[in-house]
Structure formats: structure tokens, C-alpha cells
Amino acid sequence: MLLGIDVGGTFTDAVIIADGKVFAQAKTATVHENVLQGILRALDMVLQGNDSQITRVVISSTIVTNALTEHQLDPVFLAVIAGPGMNVKNKFPVQPYEVSGYVDHRGKVTAQIDWSKHTDLLNTKGKGAAAVSGKFAVRDPKLELELAKCLRKNGYDPVFCASELNGELNFIRRTNSAYFAAATYKLFNEFAKDILQALTQRKINAPVYILKADGGTLPLNEAMRQPVEAVFTGPAASVLGIEALVAPVLPAISLDVGGTTTDIAFWENGHPLMAKHGAVIDGFPTAVRTFHMRSIGIGGDSQVIKQSDGTYRVGPQRIGKAVAVGGKEVTLSDALITCGLVHFGDEQAACEAVGKFGEARVEAEKIVGNAVQQIMGTIDSMLAEWAKQPVYTVEDVIKGTEFKPEVLVGVGGGAPGLIKALGEKMRLPVDIPTGGMVANAIGAALSRPTLSAALRADTTDGYYIIPESGRKEKLPSNFGRKKAEQVLKEYLQQKTAEWNLPDQDVELVAYEFFNTIHGYYDSGEIFNLRMQLKPGILHKLTVVDKELNIDGQEQTL
Amino acid sequence: MKNTLGLTFFPAFDWYLSPGHPERQERLLYTRDQLEEEGLFDCEEIKEYRPRLAEIHDLQRVHVGVPSIARLITPAHLTSAGGCLVAADAVMQKEVKRSFALVRPPGHHAMRVVHGIRGFCTINIETIMVEYLRTKYGINKVAVVDTDVHHGDGSQDVFYHDPNTLYISFHQDGRTLYPGTGFPDEAGSPGAWGTTINLPLLPTTGDEGLHRLFDGLIAPMLEDFQPDIIINSAGQDNHFSDPLANMQITAQGYARLADKLKADIAVLEGGYSVESALPYVNTGIILAMAGLDYSRVVEPDLSELRPQDVRCNQRVDELIKQSGEIYFNRAKMQKAMMDKCNGVWTRKKHIYYDEEGIREEQIETIRYCSCGGYFTLKTAAEGTRFGDQSAFIVCLPRQACKKCRDKAHDEALKEKKTQKWMYVLIQDIATGEIETV
Numbered sequence: 001m002l003l004g005i006d007v008g009g010t011f012t013d014a015v016i017i018a019d020g021k022v023f024a025q026a027k028t029a030t031v032h033e034n035v036l037q038g039i040l041r042a043l044d045m046v047l048q049g050n051d052s053q054i055t056r057v058v059i060s061s062t063i064v065t066n067a068l069t070e071h072q073l074d075p076v077f078l079a080v081i082a083g084p085g086m087n088v089k090n091k092f093p094v095q096p097y098e099v100s101g102y103v104d105h106r107g108k109v110t111a112q113i114d115w116s117k118h119t120d121l122l123n124t125k126g127k128g129a130a131a132v133s134g135k136f137a138v139r140d141p142k143l144e145l146e147l148a149k150c151l152r153k154n155g156y157d158p159v160f161c162a163s164e165l166n167g168e169l170n171f172i173r174r175t176n177s178a179y180f181a182a183a184t185y186k187l188f189n190e191f192a193k194d195i196l197q198a199l200t201q202r203k204i205n206a207p208v209y210i211l212k213a214d215g216g217t218l219p220l221n222e223a224m225r226q227p228v229e230a231v232f233t234g235p236a237a238s239v240l241g242i243e244a245l246v247a248p249v250l251p252a253i254s255l256d257v258g259g260t261t262t263d264i265a266f267w268e269n270g271h272p273l274m275a276k277h278g279a280v281i282d283g284f285p286t287a288v289r290t291f292h293m294r295s296i297g298i299g300g301d302s303q304v305i306k307q308s309d310g311t312y313r314v315g316p317q318r319i320g321k322a323v324a325v326g327g328k329e330v331t332l333s334d335a336l337i338t339c340g341l342v343h344f345g346d347e348q349a350a351c352e353a354v355g356k357f358g359e360a361r362v363e364a365e366k367i368v369g370n371a372v373q374q375i376m377g378t379i380d381s382m383l384a385e386w387a388k389q390p391v392y393t394v395e396d397v398i399k400g401t402e403f404k405p406e407v408l409v410g411v412g413g414g415a416p417g418l419i420k421a422l423g424e425k426m427r428l429p430v431d432i433p434t435g436g437m438v439a440n441a442i443g444a445a446l447s448r449p450t451l452s453a454a455l456r457a458d459t460t461d462g463y464y465i466i467p468e469s470g471r472k473e474k475l476p477s478n479f480g481r482k483k484a485e486q487v488l489k490e491y492l493q494q495k496t497a498e499w500n501l502p503d504q505d506v507e508l509v510a511y512e513f514f515n516t517i518h519g520y521y522d523s524g525e526i527f528n529l530r531m532q533l534k535p536g537i538l539h540k541l542t543v544v545d546k547e548l549n550i551d552g553q554e555q556t557l
Numbered sequence: 558m559k560n561t562l563g564l565t566f567f568p569a570f571d572w573y574l575s576p577g578h579p580e581r582q583e584r585l586l587y588t589r590d591q592l593e594e595e596g597l598f599d600c601e602e603i604k605e606y607r608p609r610l611a612e613i614h615d616l617q618r619v620h621v622g623v624p625s626i627a628r629l630i631t632p633a634h635l636t637s638a639g640g641c642l643v644a645a646d647a648v649m650q651k652e653v654k655r656s657f658a659l660v661r662p663p664g665h666h667a668m669r670v671v672h673g674i675r676g677f678c679t680i681n682i683e684t685i686m687v688e689y690l691r692t693k694y695g696i697n698k699v700a701v702v703d704t705d706v707h708h709g710d711g712s713q714d715v716f717y718h719d720p721n722t723l724y725i726s727f728h729q730d731g732r733t734l735y736p737g738t739g740f741p742d743e744a745g746s747p748g749a750w751g752t753t754i755n756l757p758l759l760p761t762t763g764d765e766g767l768h769r770l771f772d773g774l775i776a777p778m779l780e781d782f783q784p785d786i787i788i789n790s791a792g793q794d795n796h797f798s799d800p801l802a803n804m805q806i807t808a809q810g811y812a813r814l815a816d817k818l819k820a821d822i823a824v825l826e827g828g829y830s831v832e833s834a835l836p837y838v839n840t841g842i843i844l845a846m847a848g849l850d851y852s853r854v855v856e857p858d859l860s861e862l863r864p865q866d867v868r869c870n871q872r873v874d875e876l877i878k879q880s881g882e883i884y885f886n887r888a889k890m891q892k893a894m895m896d897k898c899n900g901v902w903t904r905k906k907h908i909y910y911d912e913e914g915i916r917e918e919q920i921e922t923i924r925y926c927s928c929g930g931y932f933t934l935k936t937a938a939e940g941t942r943f944g945d946q947s948a949f950i951v952c953l954p955r956q957a958c959k960k961c962r963d964k965a966h967d968e969a970l971k972e973k974k975t976q977k978w979m980y981v982l983i984q985d986i987a988t989g990e991i992e993t994v
Contacts, residue, residue: 084857085840086595087850102857105590105836110857136594172596277599285599390598391607392589393571394633398610514583515576518832519800523577526586 001053002538003206004445005042006237006438007035007061010259010318013441014042016054020542024048025438035063036194047202054204060211060237060444063191064184064230068281073183074129077156079121080175081113081134081143091172093179093284097121099147106458107139107465107472113146126156129185131178133162135171138467139456145470158185165226166278166287167454167467168530173278173287180228180281188227192220207500209449213279214289215240215272216450216535219499228288232279234440235263235293237447239272241439242411243537244446246431247271250406253379255422256439257414259301260318264378265293266386266403271536273403276389292386296378298371300333300414306357314371324350330357332371333414338364342417368421375422407431411439446539449501452509452532455488460516460524466491481513484527492531504533562847563647563656565606565640566592572633572662574912579801579829580677584661591836592843602847604653608640608660614989615642616680618688619715621984621991622671623936623948626680629671634680637662641686644822648786649694655846657791657823658682659839665709665790665826666736670919670950672938674912676707676736683790683824684715687722690786691955692987697721700784702775702818703728704811705792705826706802708739712790713753718923718932718954720749720891723782725775727756727767729795729802735911741876744883746923747894747902748930751887754778754880759872760803763865764810766873767795771817773877778884779818789820793828793838797862801829805865808834812841812851820846833858900925915940928958931965935978948980949973955987969994 001018007030016024026045031038039061067073078095082088083102089095099121101113115122130151137144141163148159162171162178195208209217211233223230238256242265248254252267266273278287297316305313314332321327323334324345334350336342338360357363386403410419410432423430457464457475464484465472469491476483489506496504512528568585592598598605613627615638622629637660644656664683666676673679683701690696701716703709703726716722731737745753756770779787793799795806815823823846828835837856844851883890906919917938924930931954937947949972951965965983973981973994981994 084837084853084855085591086597086600086844087853091596104857105587105594106832169590169593170596170599171594172599285596388605388607390566390605392568394569394631394636395571397567397608397636397639398632512570514570514586515581516583517577517581526583 001055002445003046003054003057004441004443005039005057005059005061006234006440006444007039007063008234008258008440009062009261012038012042013438014046015438015441015445016046017442017445017541020539022438022442022541025441027438032066035061035066036191036198039195040198043198043202054206056206057199057204057208058211058217058444058447059195059208060233060440061191061230062234064188064227065232065234067184067187068180068231072187074186076179076182077126077128077130077151078175078179079130079132079147079151081137081147082171083111083135085135088172092175093282096175101134101143103134103136103140103143105136105139107136107456107461109140109142113143122150122154124154126151126154128156129158129160129182130156131160131162131175131182133171133175133178137161137163138167138169138174138454139465140472141467141470158182161470163467164470168287170287173285176281176284177228177278177287180286181226184227185224188230189224192224196220211237211444211447212450214274214450214535215291215447217447218449219501222499228281228286231281231288232290235265235295236291237440237443238263238411239265239291239293240443240447240537241441242409242443243270243272244442244541245411245433245439246409247540248407248409248431251404252407252409253405254409254411255375255415255419257410257412257418258299259413260297260299261295262298262375262414263293263295264375264382265291266382266405267409268403273386292382294378294382296375298332298374300331302332302371304330304332304335304367312367312370314367314374322350323353330354332367332418335364335367336417336421339368339417339421341368341420368418371418372422372425376425409433442541443537446537448504448533448536448538449499450533450535451492451495451501452530453488453492453495455484455527455529457484457527458524460518481511481527484529485531488529488531492533496533501533506531507534561602561604561653562843563604563606563644563653564598564843565608565644565656565658565660567608567636567640567660569633569636569661572631574674574677580662584829584831585659585835587832588659588835588839591840595840597840597843600847600849602849603843604647606643606647608636608643610635611638611642611685615685615689617984617989617991618692618986619681619684620667620669620671621934621948621950621952621982623938623946623980624943625991626671629673630679633662636660637664638680638682638685641682641822641824642689644824645686645690648821649690655821655823657843657846659825661825663826665703665705665712665792666707667711668714668908669952670917670934670936670948672917672936672941672946673910673915675908675910676711677827677912678711681711681715683788684712686822686824687788688986696785698782698784699723699786699788700725700779700782701788701790702820703790703792703826704795704814705790706794706799706804707735707792707827708755708757709790709826710736710738713739713743713755717753718746718749720752723752723754723778723784725754725756725778727758727770727775729760729804730757733760734802741880741883746904747891747898748923748925750891750894751884754884756876756880758804759866759869761805761863761866762869762873763797763805764807764813766865766869767806767810767814769870770873770876771814773873774881776817777881781885786822787818787820789815789818789823790826791815791823791842792826793835794830796828796830796834796838798830798833798856799828801827805863807859807862808837808841808854808856811838812845812854815842815845816851895925913940913942924961924964926958926961928961929954929956931957931961933968946980947978948982949978951983953983953985
């Protein structure tokens with residue numbers, strides 16, 4: 001049995017999945033100041049005697065997100081080897097200590113670290129966490145590792161190496177990732193320890209995983225080495241939940257309509273689209289991979305305000321329950337009920353509440369219209385952002401990389417009515433699967449590990465490097481694309497074994513090949529590859545026969 | 558407006574001229590790596606744009622292809638030209654303050670008439686952009702500063718009769734480098750004399766000589782010309798490490814130039830030191846154009862950098878004097894030349910297409926009128942991919958009056974009747990329509 005826990009802004013959900021269906025589920029209020037407390041309560045509610053058969057636990061929590069947004073960060077000593085190029089002042093959350101030395105774009109060390117310039121660094125005892133990052137360390141990590149070693153010797157612990165956290169180009173993003181990893185390390189570690197202790201007390205000895213922003217799971221002990229990956233996991237869990245429930249095959253837009261917010265994601269071939277760039281944390285771009293999604297402050301419980309010009313503004317504030325279920329002020333849900341788009345609670349009361357603004361039906365349509373308009377605006381800007389992705393080949397320019405949605409998928413409590421209205425406006429068919437009320441926890445329960453790594457080989461140089469491994473190795477004989485793929489695949493498989501992950505297919509996600517010329521005649525080859533464990537979920541839900549209603553009561557369908 | 562740069566980056570990783578050619582897939586690979594690693598695309602001062610495909614009529618506002626431009630190009634050319642148009646739109650629609658079309662394939666050796674590829678170029682992407690700016694946005698006065706090490710003979714050809722375009726090219730002296738032209742006395746046809754300014758520099762000229770030339774001549778000419786827009790043909794092969802040329806400019810030299818020039822739109826041209834120069838030069842130009850600190854952009858290996866020869870500054874000083882006289886006295890000279898030519902001016906050209914071994918002979922004739930007149934091109938080329946071919950071409954400038962248009966049509970019909978030409982074509986520069994007679 002698989003246990004999934006999702007800590008959201010409003011609710012903490014837990015589900016147990018067995019034999020392809022939801023075996024037990026629970027919903028409880030999130031305790032913002034004490035996330036762990038909410039988790040334990042949801043856990044106890046859902047377990048009720050099922051503890052011994054749990055084989056895997058996945059937790060999607062706001063612990064890292066909260067720490068970042070509320071600036072509860074540990075001090076970090078950040079040292080960078082920036083070399084020539086852009087001025088990095090103000091590019092990082094803290095002013096970095098700049099270390100001499102340089103690695104160029106081909107991975108050639110063009111200047112060693114001149115330690116005589118850094119006697120201050122060598123002579124001061126350090127303490128606490130540190131992050132180090134070197135430009136082009138993903139092409140050769142030598143200087144970055146040398147710097148990390150020096151800091152460790154001086155007493156810094158732990159020391160995060162940026163190129164090990166992420167093997168892709170972008171010095172600024174890698175550096176910020178390493179900084180945030182160091183800054184959240186202690187907090188996350190304590191959280192992890194508490195979780196393990198609580199599970200042990202409940203006699204659950206199954207392996208524990210943390211959900212990442214890219215929808216993959218990470219073993220808890222690995223997550224301690226890269227805690228920043230556990231940021232923004234709520235939307236990721238929602239996407240995985242949709243994958244478990246429907247996995248749209250047509251190009252689709254999914255909308256997870258909660259009480260407060262709506263999370264919007266794009267789908268192609270049954271998989272959510274990944275963002276081309278990492279997440280922006282506290283205004284700083286990082287290398288943390290996420291889905292191409294947006295959150296907008298519109299949900300079923302959104303406040304409705306009539307403005308002086310007679311138009312309405314829905315959200316972003318949440319004001320509590322709809323009038324139809326005993327609330328005091330008009331919410332978006334009441335307007336949806338009045339429009340006949342959805343049926344629940346005291347429909348008469350909802351109509352009457354909306355009727356205070358004017359003719360109930362007319363005003364309700366205006367309210368829903370505003371919500372739909374805001375969502376469409378967000379979708380438009382997401383489409384525009386997707387369409388602006390860079391293209392580097394003539395083939396891609398001709399082929400185009402536009403995303404053209406053919407269906408809308410709605411999950412979450414507020415979805416049924418709102419998505420119907422949106423579908424009418426966008427002239428797209430609408431799919432509203434059942435079981436969507438705890439989609440996030442289901443997504444967490446069914447998520448699979450993700451692991452990706454890059455390989456770069458430069459035959460002129462005679463070496464290949466897998467940045468995530470921190471190793472630079474001599475090229476084997478007969479090196480070519482096949483060999484390159486084999487080497488990288490073996491690395492991923494070895495890592496999978498180390499992390500005790502289930503066997504998963506490895507797929508090639510990026511490949512570049514260039515003939516290089518030096519001088520007039522000498523030539524070589526450059527290979528750039530990226531491979532990953534196939535992302536997604538363990539399996540789809542086969543049966544959905546229970547649903548939590550709006551009050552968190554389970555009902556059989 | 559905020560100091561922002563629109564960057565249209567299109568490295569065309571699947572386009573090359575032939576294996577091992579300087580114009581190969583690898584050319585902007587290291588530049589891409591450097592820009593990505595620097596994190597430049599994340600700077601809020603830099604906005605990224607993707608190229609679109611230009612239309613054939615965009616190309617035909619400049620070019621007359623024989624048999625047609627459509628049969629001479631590949632989609633790559635439409636993309637790099639389209640990249641320039643996107644860059645132009647971003648500036649004109651005030652989305653950004655400046656633009657840089659960091660695109661390939663390049664263009665400044667492509668002349669008005671095209672039989673094939675010369676100097677790595679088939680179509681002239683900056684001139685296409687200039688004519689687009691005129692048609693779409695009504696821009697009139699344009700200054701093009703060509704900072705490629707090679708003389709931009711294609712751009713010169715396109716603008717030679719156009720007094721509203723100030724074309725300034727500095728380059729390594731044509732006696733020592735392809736294409737062998739670009740001397741100060743090539744200064745424009747009578748009606749546009751002094752608006753083509755060629756500044757041939759001696760080999761080994763470095764940052765010092767270049768900036769002496771910019772401060773002493775280029776800046777004052779731009780100040781005087783008062784263009785509506787400044788375009789930079791941003792070739793990067795003046796770099797000290799370039800394998801095709803012999804100059805000694807550094808990334809700092811280029812970046813400072815970009816900073817002083819303040820071009821509204823820059824378009825990449827040549828630059829073939831793909832590993833040692835382009836990553837740094839481009840980073841420098843981008844930072845400078847975006848108004849960011851570029852002082853730290855220094856090549857990691859400066860061992861190949863040589864001091865400039867003492868004669869370099871002497872040449873610069875001569876050019877400042879000689880070309881300054883041509884430019885600042887241009888009104889007087891234009892009048893004298895017009896009086897002398899008596900309404901008709903003709904020149905002969907021999908054009909060699911190095912890439913394909915094509916030899917072209919051209920006779921170009923302008924017939925002046927108070928509207929500016931029109932011009933014709935008689936062209937015969939041997940060894941094109943379509944065999945030997947010939948054409949009689951009439952070009953109608955934007956301002957051509959009704960009388961000139963009628964006269965031009967009559968002339969085309971007359972030539973058609975002689976049956977001397979395989980093609981008789983009429984180019985309407987304003988619309989990009991080419992009529993086959």
C-alpha cells in the first residue's frame with residue numbers, strides 16, 4: 001500500500017492507495033506554524049490500523065516553500081569563481097566572496113586559483129553552511145572542488161557544490177540553487193528527522209520519499225543533500241494527481257481549482273510540460289526544475305467584490321465557505337451555483353445572496369465572467385511564454401513549437417462549474433474526472449523517482465564529464481553517440497541502485513552533436529547529452545469509487 | 558524607457574556551407590554556451606526574442622535574384638533575415654530600447670543582384686531590415702556602421718545611390734583581405750556621393766586605433782547626419798584571434814565601441830574565431846547594449862594579442878582627414894558631379910562569387926530626375942548553379958515619379974524585344990514586387 005501526504009495552503013491531505021484504487025483518505029486543516037503537526041494528524045486519520053502494510057511513503061510539504069517565502073533561512077557563506085564575464089554583484093541573495101581562477105567554455109582551466117590572494121579565507125575559521133560555485137564547473141569541476149575542500153578544512157559544514165546539484169549551464173542559477181540548498185539544509189534536516197521518528201513510532205518502516213518540484217520523488221536521505229528541490233511541490237503533486245486520474249493524451253490544459261487558487265498546467269502526449277527554465281525563488285532564478293505552470297488567486301471560496309463601475313473582481317482573497325454551505329459572504333461558488341453550472345448545498349441561499357447585487361442570474365454570470373477572464377488571461381500569457389521559447393535550428397523554426405490545446409481538464413472542489421464556463425468561452429471540450437478532491441495526495445502517493453544527468457564529451461580534449469558525478473574521465477576507445485548513451489545510462493542505473501530506487505526506463509531527453517575544427521585541419525567532436533529516468537506516476541488509478549465531499553466527508557460514488 | 562536590449566539569438570545549429578567551412582554549425586556553439594552560463598537570458602535588462610521566417614517580398618525590397626531569389630535561398634536565410642525583422646519590430650514598437658540580432662547566416666557581401674553565394678552570403682540581412690523599416694515604419698534616414706573586418710561590399714552596392722543611408726564601413730585594407738574593395742574613393746554615385754564612407758585600416762590596428770577613428774571621424778559624422786536610426790553590422794572578425802584576418806581588436810574594444818555607438822539595432826556579421834573571440838565579444842556587446850557593466854569581459858587568453866604597428870595610427874589620421882573631407886563636403890561634390898554627368902551615370906562591375914566560382918559582369922546605369930530617378934542593371938554571369946545566365950533589371954526606388962516609372966517600363970519592354978536577355982525584371986523597392994516582363 002502506498003501512502004501519500006500533501007500539505008497544501010488550506011488542507012493537509014493523506015491517501016492510501018492499494019490495488020489501483022484509493023483505499024483510505026483523509027483531509028485536515030493545515031497548521032501553518034507547525035506543518036509536522038498537520039501531517040501527523042492526517043497520517044493518524046488515514047492509517048487507522050493500516051500501518052503495517054504501508055510499503056512506501058511520499059510527502060509533499062510546504063516546509064521548504066514556507067521557509068523561503070518567510071525568509072527563515074540559515075546564514076550561508078557563498079564563495080564563487082566567476083572569472084571574466086558579467087558582473088555578478090547583486091545576482092545572488094547574499095554578496096559572494098569572489099575567488100580567483102577560471103574554467104572556460106570548453107572546460108579548460110585557463111587560470112588556477114591564486115591562493116596567495118585569499119589568505120583571509122585561509123586564515124579565518126568558518127562555521128555553518130557554505131555554498132561554492134564556479135563558472136563552467138559543469139565542464140570541469142576541478143576548481144570548484146578545490147574550493148569546497150578548502151572550506152571544509154576551515155570548518156564549514158555542510159558545503160554544497162553547485163555543479164553537483166545541477167549539471168546544466170547557467171552559473172547564476174546553479175549558484176542560487178546551491179545557496180538556497182545550504183540555507184534550508186538545517187531546517188529540512190530537522191523536519192526529516194521528525195518525520196522518520198513519527199513514522200517509526202507508528203511502526204511504519206517503509207522507505208520515505210520527498211516530492212520534488214519536478215514531480216519526482218527523492219529518497220529522504222538524498223533530499224537532505226538537495227533540500228531546495230522540495231520547494232513548490234504542491235502544484236507538482238496536483239499535476240501528478242491529474243496524471244493518475246486522467247493523463248490527457250490530447251494537448252490539454254489542466255486546471256486544479258482549489259478553495260483559494262487555481263493551478264494551471266499544459267499537457268502533451270499524456271505528460272505535463274516542463275518549464276524550460278528553473279524556478280524563481282524570492283526573485284532569484286534557480287536551477288530547480290518545475291512544470292510549466294502558473295497559480296492564480298481564483299478558487300471556489302474566492303471573495304467577490306462589486307466595483308463602483310458595476311463590474312466584479314473575483315479573488316485573490318479567500319473569505320471562507322460559500323453561502324450555499326453556510327458561509328456569510330458571496331463566493332465564486334455561489335455565483336457558479338446561481339448560474340446552474342454546479343449543484344451543491346443550499347442553492348436557494350446562494351441565489352439569494354447573489355441576488356443582493358441585482359438580478360441574481362445576470363450578476364452571477366458577470367461574476368463567473370470575471371473569473372473566467374482572469375484565468376484566460378493567465379492561460380494566454382502561459383501560451384505566449386511557451387511560444388517564445390528559444391529555437392536554435394532551422395528545423396524548429398519551420399516546425400514551430402506552439403502549443404495548441406484541444407481539451408480542458410478540471411480537478412479540485414471548484415472545478416466542475418468554473419471549467420464548464422471556461423470551456424464555453426474558449427470553445428474547448430471539458431473533462432472533469434471524479435476523484436479529484438484529493439488529487440494532490442494521490443499524485444504524491446503515486447509519484448516516481450526522477451533522476452537526470454548530463455554527459456559532455458569533447459574528443460579534442462579526450463575526456464568526458466558527467467557534471468552531477470563531479471568526475472571527469474578519459475574517453476573510452478571507439479567513442480561515439482552509442483557509447484556516450486551507454487556510459488550515461490550506466491551512470492543513471494548505478495545511481496538508481498545506490499538510492500534503492502525501482503528499475504525504471506532511461507530516456508534520452510536532449511542530444512547535440514558538433515564537429516569541431518581547430519586551426520584549419522584538426523578536428524574533433526562534441527557530444528552533449530541529457531538522460532533521465534522516465535518521469536510520471538507509478539500507475540493510473542484503475543477505479544475511483546469514493547469521493548470526499550466539500551466538507552471532507554467520504555461518500556461512495 | 559528602461560535601458561533594455563531585445564536579443565534575437567539564432568545560432569542555426571543545422572545550417573552550414575560545407576563541412577569544415579568557417580560558416581559551420583559550430584560557429585555560435587561556444588557563444589551559446591557562454592551566454593547561457595553567464596545567465597544573460599535571465600537578466601531583466603535583456604528580453605529574448607525568437608526569429609520568424611521573413612517573406613520573399615521582404616527580400617525583394619533589396620534583391621533581384623536570377624532566376625529568382627526564392628530559388629537561391631534556403632529556409633535558414635529566411636530565418637536570419639526574419640530574426641532581423643523581429644529585432645527591428647521590438648525596437649520600433651518600443652518593447653525594448655535596442656536590439657541585437659545574433660543570427661546566422663550572415664549577409665553583408667550579398668549585392669542587389671544575386672546569382673549565388675559570395676563571401677558566405679546569399680541575402681543581405683541588414684539591408685533587408687533597413688528597407689523593411691522604411692516600408693513598415695516610414696523611417697527615412699538610416700546610418701549603417703559596419704564593424705566587420707571585411708569590406709561590406711554588398712551593403713555598399715545596395716546603398717550606393719541612396720543619399721538617405723549613411724553607410725560607414727571600417728575594415729582591414731582591401732589590398733590585404735577579401736573582398737579587395739572598400740577604398741575611400743568608393744563614396745557613392747553622384748546623387749549620393751559622400752554617404753558611403755570606406756575606412757580601410759592597416760593590419761594589426763587595435764583598440765587604440767579603432768577608437769581614435771571612432772572618436773575622430775565616425776562619431777562626428779553620425780552627429781552631423783542625424784539619422785532616424787543607427788544600425789550596426791556587428792562583424793567580430795577584427796578580433797586579434799580571428800583566423801581569417803589580421804587585426805588586433807579585443808572584446809573590450811568591441812564592447813566599448815558598442816557602448817559609444819549606441820546602435821538601435823545590431824546584426825551579427827562575420828567573426829570566425831568561434832572559440833577564443835565570439836563568446837567574449839558577444840557577451841561584451843550584449844552587456845554594453847543592455848547598459849550593463851561589461852568591464853569584466855576579458856578573454857582568458859591574451860597571449861596572441863600584439864601591439865599595433867606605429868603606422869596604424871598614421872593611417873587612421875589620414876582617413877579622418879581624407880574621408881572627413883569627402884563626407885563634410887558632400888553637398889558641394891554631389892552638385893558638381895551631377896552637373897558633370899548630365900543626367901546619366903554608368904559604371905561597370907566585375908563580381909566574383911568566391912563560394913561558387915561565379916563570374917558576373919554588370920553595367921549599372923542611373924537615369925536622374927528631380928524625383929531621384931531610377932536605375933538599370935545589365936547582368937551576365939558564368940558558372941551559376943543554373944548555368945550561364947543573363948538579365949536586364951530595372952529598379953524603381955521608393956520616390957520614383959510616375960514619369961520615371963513609365964520610362965522604366967518602356968525601357969524594359971524595349972530590352973525584352975531585343976531577345977538579348979534570359980530574364981527582364983522590374984523591381985519595385987517599396988513593395989518588394991518583382992515583375993517579369
